[in-house]
Amino acid sequence: MTKQVKQLDRVIIRFAGDSGDGMQLTGDRFTQESAVFGNDLVTLPNFPAEIRAPQGTLPGVSSFQVHFADHDILTAGDAPDVLVAMNPAALRANLGDLPVGATIIVDTHDFTARNLAKAGYDANPLDGDGLAEFAVHQIDLTGMTVAAVKEFGLSRKDAARAKNMFALGLLSWMYGRPTESTISFLERRFARVPDIRDANVTAFKAGWNFGETTETFIVRYEVKPAPMAAGTYRNITGNLALAYGLVAGGVQSGLQVFLGSYPITPASDILHELSKHKSFGVTTFQAEDEIAGVGAAIGASFAGHLGVTTTSGPGIALKSEAIGLAVMTELPLLVIDVQRGGPSTGLPTKTEQADLLQAMFGRNGEAPVPIVAPQSPGDCFDAALEAARIAITYRTPVMLLSDGYLANGSEPWRIPEVSEMPVIDPDFATTRNHGDGDDAEFWPYERDAETLARPWAIPGTPGLEHRIGGLEKGDGHGNISYDPANHDFMVRTRQAKVDRIADSLPPLEVDDPDGAAKVLVLGWGSTYGPIGAGVRRVRKAGYQVAQAHLRHLNPFPKDLGEVLARYDKVLVPEMNLGQLSLLLRAKYLVDVVGYNEVRGLPLKAAVLADVIGGLVAEAEGIEVDLTPVEKEIR
C-alpha cells in the first residue's frame, strides 16, 4: 500500500526495555543510521548500574534516547516524541516524560500478569483509556520476531532476543533510515555464529517489512539531512573522542602515552579503547587500585612518557595525594575525571558536574592544578589535546573534567585534519643549566622565565642526575628546604606558574549577537548543549541574551572578570549546587545567579529557557513571553 510521507524538522525517539533487551545497541544502530543519513543528532543513553538488574522491574529499565534533526541541534531533547517500550516496566518508567500526543510503540508480548505486577501495575494499562492522550501502537514484536526467525531453529529464548532488531527495523522504516550499515554491522558482529547473525538480520528486515505492509502505520516520516560545514564526519561518543585525543596528544608531542588506570564507571571505556592502540606506543597498565594507576603514570612521566590516569570522582579522591606529588615534583600528568553522581559511590551510571571543587581544591596544602572541560562528546578530543599541551608545556598535572553524559552520549563529529592539531614540544633538558664550564650544575627547579616551567630531565640523560620528591624544594637547586621564606616563595611560584597558563589562552568567546544583551548565561562542561538550546528559545521569542562557555576552569581566561562586569545579570546553570558560582563569586565579587539541578540527568532546554526568560524580565523590566515570534527551532 502507498504510505503517506510527512515532513518533520526533528524527532526524539526513546528506546526502552529491560537491561537485557539490547536497547543500547538498538539506539546506537539507529544513531549510526541517522548519522550516515546526514541528520544532526545528539544521544542520551540511560542505564542502571547493575549489569542485569532483576528482569522486568523498574530498576532494570535501560533506555537510549536519540534526537535527530534537519538542522543544528544541541541536546538529546527534553521529551521524547516516540517511546518504544519493550515491557510494562519500560512503559511505566518512561511514561511520565512523554508530552501529550506522543507516539508509543509497545511490545504487547510481555504484558502478562506477572510482568505487570513486577512493574507495579494493578491492571493492564493497555486496556481502558489510561493512555488515551497518546497514540499507542500495540504490537506483538516478540511473537512476530519468533515467527520470522523460525527457519533458523533457534531456541525460543534466542529467537526472542532478536526482537530489538525487529523494533529497529520498524523504526528504521518509519523514519526512512538507511539500513546497509546495520546489516553489515550485524554480519560483522555475529560472524562466528551464523544462526544468530541470520536471525538478527532477518528480524531487522522483518521489522522493516512489517512497517511497509501493515495498516497499523499509515504514515512514514522524513527528517531531511541537516546542513553542516564541509568535511568528513563520523558519529562519536565522548569517551572515544577522549581516547583519540590522548593518542593524538602522544603523536603531536612525540611522547609515548602511558595510561595507569583502574576500572571505574563511566571511565573504563577510555582504558578499553586505549588498550587497542599499542601500535602508537600507548601502554595501558591496569593497576591494582586507583592510587597505583596514578602512581605508575607519574613514574612514566618521570621516565619521559606522557603519563595519564583515567577515573571518576571516587577515584580522584583516592588519587589526591599522588596528584599533590605531581604538583610538587612538577611533572606532566593528565588526570581524567569522567564525573558521575556523588557523593561516595553515588549514581555510577548517571551524570553530574559536582567534582569541580574537588578538582580545584581536593588536595592538602596549596596545590593548584589546571582544569579543562569539554563541552560536547566530540569536543572531548580537543579538550584532551589542550590538557596535554598545558601539562607538557607547564610541567604540571592537569585535570580534565568530562562527565557521564559526554562519555556515553554521541554526536556527529567533523574529523579534524592532523595539520589543524597543535604541535607540543616536550623540550627535554639535555644540558646543565646553572653555572658555566666544569662548574656547571643541573638545577631541576631553575625555571623558564616566561612559563615558570621547570626543566624536564629524564633518566638516561648524562650529567643531569637529580632527585625530586614530595618534600619542599629549595628554589632553583631543588634540594630539600625547610626555610620559611623559601616555602612561601615556592608556594607562590607554583600558583603563579598555573596562573600564567592564562597568558596562553584566547579571550573568552561571548555569543551576544547584537551586543545588547543584559543577561549572560555562563556554563562549563556538558551543559553547553542545553544552555545553547535554552538561549536559542529565548532569542526566537525576540529577546536578547548572551552565552559564553568556559573551556578553562583554572586558570580562568584573563578577560572573564571584564566579561562578567559587562552584564547586569549572570546566570550559571550547573549540575551541582553551585560550584562554578562559588568560584566566580569569590574571584570576581560578582553576584552570579545559579540554576542548579542534581538529578543525574542533563539539564532541560525548556527549563533553562524559562529561567533565562525570568532573568531577562528582571534585568530589562519587561514581561517575557517565550512564544516564538518566528518558526520555532527547538
Place this chain on the structure above:
Amino acid sequence: MTTDSTTDLGLPGLRSGTEGVPTIDAGETQTGKDFTSDQEVRWCPGCGDYAVLKAVQSFLPDLGLRRENIVFVSGIGCSSRFPYYLDTYGMHSIHGRAPSIATGIATAREDLSVWVVTGDGDALSIGGNHLIHALRRNVNMTILLFNNRIYGLTKGQYSPTSEPGKVTKSTPMGSVDHPFNPVSLALGAEASFVARTIDSDRKHLTAVLAAAAAHRGTSLVEIYQNCPIFNDGAFDAIKNPNTKADAIIPLVHGEQIRFGAPLESGLGSKALVRDTNGGGVLVVEAADVDDADILVHDAHHDDPSTAFAISRLTDSGYLNQSPIGIFRQVERATYDDQARAQLTTARGDSEDDPQARLSALIGGGDTWTVV
C-alpha cells in the same frame, strides 16, 4: 658458622636483570664516590641505614651501568631518604606508593635499572597492596625493604613487623597486632626472588644485592636494620659473635642447611629436615639424623612451599633465630618485558609515520562527507 661463609650464594646467573641498561665504556671506571650526592646524610647516629647506604654506594660501581640509567624510588620513612644521598636519578615519593611509581618507570623504559627503597611500615602497612602486586607482576626492579620492626620517622610506634605485646608510644599495654613475616608474605605473593640479609654484614649484603640486581623480575631483599633510637638491639642475637652461629640459618643454594657451633667437619651442629608430620621443616641436631635427610637448599624449585616453610623459622619477637640468604629465585616472564613486547608486536613493521596513522585512526568507522 658465620655469615661470612654464606656470601657465596651458589646461584648461577640467569638472564640478567640489567640487560638492556647501557654500560660504561671500556676503560671507564666508577667508584662509590661517583654515586655519592652532595647532600648531607641526616639519619640518627648509629642508624643501620648508614651501613646499607655505604654498601650500596660501593656496590653500584660493580654493576658497570651508566649512572644516568639508574633510578632509585622511595616512599616515606627514615629509609626513604635514601635516594637523596645517591647521585643517580631518584624520586622520594609518597607513603607506600614507591612500587607503583617504579612500575611505571620500569615499564616505560627498558634501559633503566630501577630500585625501590622502602621500610616495614612503608612497604607492608600503607603500601602493602602495591608491594604484593609488584611481586606478582614481576616487574623488573629491586626492592630493598629495610626492616627495623618499628616506626622511626613518626617516633616510635609499633610496625606491621613488630612482635605481639610490644610496648610502644601507641601501645602502652602492649601491641595486640599479629605481625607479618615479609619473606613469607613475598613468597605468598608469587615473588620470583626473595632474600634476607643484615645491615651490618657488608659482604653478605653486597652479595645479595648483586644477585638481586642480576635477577630479571621483582627482587625483594629484606634487610634487617637496627634502629638505635626506638628499637635498639632487635637483631643483636644475629650480630653478636657469641650467638650468631645459633641464630643465623644460612641459605646457600645446593648446600645442606646447617648452622650452630661447627662440628669437627666444619659443618654446623644443627640442621634442617623435613617435618614428615606437618609438611614444614624442623631444626634438629645434625648428629641425630641421617646425612641424607638433611635439607639441601633449592632456591630454584618451582614450588615455593619449602622456601615458605623455611621462612617460618623466623622469630617475630626478639630475634634468636632467622634464616638468612636467598630463599627463592626462579625465572618467570616479567610484566614490563611482556608489555613492551606487545607494543612491538602491535607496531609490526609499519613504516607509516605516526601522523598518517593517527589520521587513519580517527577517520575510521562509518563516516560521511559533507561538501
